[in-house]
Amino acid sequence: MNKASADYKAPGADPVVSQATLEQYAKRKTSLLERLVAAYLDEAPLFHSRIRRGMESGDLDAVKSNTHGLKSCSHNMGAIRQAKLCQDIETSAGCGDQLRLTILLEKLGPGFFEVEEELRSALYRYTGKCIAVAARPAEPATVD
Numbered sequence: 001m002n003k004a005s006a007d008y009k010a011p012g013a014d015p016v017v018s019q020a021t022l023e024q025y026a027k028r029k030t031s032l033l034e035r036l037v038a039a040y041l042d043e044a045p046l047f048h049s050r051i052r053r054g055m056e057s058g059d060l061d062a063v064k065s066n067t068h069g070l071k072s073c074s075h076n077m078g079a080i081r082q083a084k085l086c087q088d089i090e091t092s093a094g095c096g097d098q099l100r101l102t103i104l105l106e107k108l109g110p111g112f113f114e115v116e117e118e119l120r121s122a123l124y125r126y127t128g129k130c131i132a133v134a135a136r137p138a139e140p141a142t143v144d
Contacts, residue, residue, distance in 0.1 A: 002100060016118045021077065032143070036077060040074075040079075041131070048108065049067040051067055051070070055105060063089070071087055072088050074086060082115050089101060
């Protein structure tokens with residue numbers, strides 16, 4: 001195991017999603033919870049895609065800014081582990097620590113799937129509804 005992997009402390013003690021946060025949204029209005037969950041599940045994959053493209057092109061500013069956006073969305077949804085992981089990725093991108101970034105980014109996708117599962121489960125629990133995320137068109141290619 002390399003040093004960067006050994007040094008990383010996964011935020012495993014934190015819940016995948018704060019049930020208290022979801023409960024607050026549901027108490028206000030279940031349709032609010034439904035809209036927020038749908039928006040998060042729609043937007044998070046776009047952030048993931050932009051982060052991946054930033055890494056592939058070596059654009060650490062894109063990695064940093066998109067990770068910051070994902071961190072904010074995750075925090076607002078109560079996705080505590082994902083938000084903390086994003087903070088670690090954002091910091092590593094800011095420092096240019098490629099090795100640590102690679103290790104941390106391997107955890108981002110699986111972390112999102114945990115969040116997605118928790119959000120879908122909570123939504124069903126609070127509203128009795130299941131939501132399907134609409135198929136998204138591919139993002140337009142950028143011209144350099």
